[in-house]
Amino acid sequence: MQFTFLLEQVVNGLVLGGYYLLIALGLSLIFSVGGVVNLAHGAFFALGAYVSVEITKYLGFGSAVVLSPIAVAMLGILFERYILRRFYTADPILSLLVTFGLAMVAEQAIRIIWGAPPLSAAIPPALRGSVFLGDFLFSRYRLLILAVVAAVLVGVWLLLHKTSFGRVVRAGIQRPDMVAALGIRLQPYMTVIVMLGVGMAALAGAFFAPITIVQPAMGADIITVAFVVVVIGGLGSFWGVVIAALLVGVVRGITIHFEPAAGEASMYVLMFVVLLVRPRGLLGERIEKFE
Amino acid sequence: MTSYSRRTLLKTGAAFAGASALGFPAIVRAQATRIKIGHLVPLTGFLGAIGSYAQLGVKLAAAEINQSGGIIGKQIDLMSEDSVNPATASTKAQRMIEQDGAVVLLGEISSASSLTIMQVAERNKKVFFSTGARSDALRGKNCNRYSFHCDIPNTVMVNAVGTALNQKGMVKGKKFFTLTADYIFGHDLLKAAKTFFDANGATLAGDELIATDVTDFSPYLLKVRQAKPDVVCCNLAGNQVTNLVKQYAEFGFPYPLVGFNLNTGDAWAAGEGNLSGTWPTVWYHTLDNPASKAFVAAFTKKYDKPPENHAWIDYITLKLLAQAINEIKSTESEALIAHFEKQTEFDIMKARKGYFRSWDHQLVQEAYPFTVKPKNEMKDKWDMLVLGDAVPVPTEPLEKIYPTKTQNPCEMKA
Structure with missing residues (x-):
């Protein structure tokens, strides 16, 4: 019984990890290709949630989870074109400062537009409740999120590994100088990567609005977790981020099972241990420009 | 580089000192x-x-x-x-x-x-x-x-909700599972809740202390299901109440959710159809x-x-x-x-x-238990609570629901 219950916590942790993954994958991609730690990534997550709550009022939940990430991804294009682009080759401190500042501006902007009190959002009645798979209990809604995450994951993997676009991006992560020598400009690729990254963050926001509180600081709360996942997974590695996100979710679930008070600290302990053993992260590759 | 930054620091320091020297008389005059x-x-x-x-x-x-x-x-x-x-x-x-x-x-x-x-x-x-x-x-x-x-105070909230729950027969002989905020407020509320359970023949099937930065309650909800209680009781505060209410509705457990602490702001943020059960409040805008x-x-x-x-x-x-x-x-x-x-x-x-x-x-002062209004009776999105009768009833002294000197002794130092 005890073992089954523990297993249930593990599986539940995997689902939660999937949610972290949506945010962390974009953060990791932007960092790997552009060399910019996008501290404003959480702001796009929050925007995704707010925009989806607005759209839900008029067009319903189904349209909201599709349209909101698209709208936010468009904003991502502007963000890349007019702000991020200036900092690829600059001192990393500058891009940290500018994205950190932007995160604060975005949070205040949300406060001005929508107000400080949280917005109310709910799951459509049809998606409520839990289902039993064998002896395990799952929230029906979270299973849907898991399916969406899996689909996105497959899509991104195919894009990076089976298309010429992906080949350039992967080469750009490793040897931007060689890519340049071949006469390929990385900037248009970066625009797409940022669009994709913030779009995924907004997708996470849209799906989590009904089951978490929609408030201005929600972006600031999630960016720390996403950053920890990226660090644990290691830079430049697709599967590193995937494994790290799932691991963080599972370790949290197991910790809460045995020692609830340590639940929220568990991911930092995990990061500490991983960095001690593998300073580059679980599957982090040796990337020359970051050494 | 060093001399430059030191000079800047000195300048900034001087500017601050100057500004506060100028600003000071204005404050005193005001x-x-x-x-x-x-x-x-x-x-x-x-x-x-x-x-x-x-x-x-x-x-x-x-x-x-x-x-x-x-x-x-x-x-x-x-x-x-x-x-x-x-x-x-x-x-x-x-x-x-x-x-x-x-x-x-x-x-x-x-x-x-x-x-x-x-x-x-x-x-x-x-x-x-x-x-x-x-x-x-x-x-x-x-x-x-x-x-x-x-x-x-916490004791009054417990008494307000407890009285209402007692009337519905949801206390005597029932197993409660509590989810409690892990800081002075929650510890205190749990103590008041336990006193109430003991006095009214209810038992505690499980209790989880929850750190104030927790936003995902799913691992705790799995524990709730494992304990199979009769009633789940929320002793959280602020945003966490809203989060729990939303995720509780998401999992759709059969055990009713009640709570000894809720602010209407958290109730308004819960989202359509998510909130149910009996809760306490100190004032509501429809009074x-x-x-x-x-x-x-x-x-x-x-x-x-x-x-x-x-x-x-x-x-x-x-x-x-x-x-x-x-x-x-x-x-x-x-x-x-x-x-x-x-x-x-x-x-x-x-x-x-x-x-x-x-x-x-x-x-x-008086306190009120409340339940949630069905959607078709709501005048607007703010009008979502049905206040129960004020506690204590008008014929009883107000202090009846407050802790007594022996229950919560206070020695004011001069």
Whole structure:
């Protein structure tokens, strides 16, 4: 019984990890290709949630989870074109400062537009409740999120590994100088990567609005977790981020099972241990420009 | 490089010194004609959403008081800031008294922050009205004669909901599973809840202490299901109540969810169809009395939304404070304490008047249990609660639902 219950916590942790993954994958991609730690990534997550709550009022939940990430991804294009682009080759401190500042501006902007009190959002009645798979209990809604995450994951993997676009991006992560020598400009690729990254963050926001509180600081709360996942997974590695996100979710679930008070600290302990053993992260590759 | 930055530092330092030298006389001059009042409330973090309502409430009260001529002929200078956390709350309280010249402090929702401000108030011999903190310990073992408590304490919330649950037969012989906020407020509430369960024949099937930064409750919900309780009871605060309510609805468990703490701001954020069960409240904007209606109208006109219970409590606190100062024509701490300890009654927009109990400085007042209105009966999105009868019933003394001297002893040091 005890073992089954523990297993249930593990599986539940995997689902939660999937949610972290949506945010962390974009953060990791932007960092790997552009060399910019996008501290404003959480702001796009929050925007995704707010925009989806607005759209839900008029067009319903189904349209909201599709349209909101698209709208936010468009904003991502502007963000890349007019702000991020200036900092690829600059001192990393500058891009940290500018994205950190932007995160604060975005949070205040949300406060001005929508107000400080949280917005109310709910799951459509049809998606409520839990289902039993064998002896395990799952929230029906979270299973849907898991399916969406899996689909996105497959899509991104195919894009990076089976298309010429992906080949350039992967080469750009490793040897931007060689890519340049071949006469390929990385900037248009970066625009797409940022669009994709913030779009995924907004997708996470849209799906989590009904089951978490929609408030201005929600972006600031999630960016720390996403950053920890990226660090644990290691830079430049697709599967590193995937494994790290799932691991963080599972370790949290197991910790809460045995020692609830340590639940929220568990991911930092995990990061500490991983960095001690593998300073580059679980599957982090040796990337020359970051050494 | 080094010499450059050192020079910049010196310049900046000089500029700051110059600015404060210029600014200082202005502050001193302002004190003669204005009364400075410090207001601290969490505007960020898990209590930030309801704290922002408290700030709107106190600002409305200050504006109305100033418009009608101020207090003893002086305008109020209200300084309202984010208290952030217990340490910052204490630093800011000290600064407001020492540097800004606040004659009295009010505000706070977090019991942990309120406790540190209470200590600052005692040290500086200034009166502090703790408007929104609910821990019994603040009125009991941590009490001091400079601190007054406006919100209902945990014991009252437990009694308000408990009475309603008892009437529905949801207590005797039932197994409860509690989810409790892991800080002074939650520990205190759990203690009050356990006392209630013991006294009314209920048992505790399980209890989880939950850190205030938890946003995903799924691992805890799995534990709830494992324990198979009869009733699940939420002893959380602020944003966490909203999060739990949403995720509880997501999992759709058959065990009813009730709670011993809820602010209407958290209920409004829960989302359609997510909230159910019986909860306590201290005030709601649909209360039917003239004073309450006038306040709701003024607030809604100014801010375009109805007031939440923390807006109400910070509003009435500043109003009753102004009334007291006008009566005794003084802002001296000793005079204020003596006035309130006479158990002077105040209109607090409820059927019965309230008063600060002399021995623990608790604002004794009615409380209400509430349930959730079906959607088709709601007039607007704010109109989602059905208030139960006020507790205690009109024929009983108000103090009946409050802890007694032996239950929560308070020894005020002189």
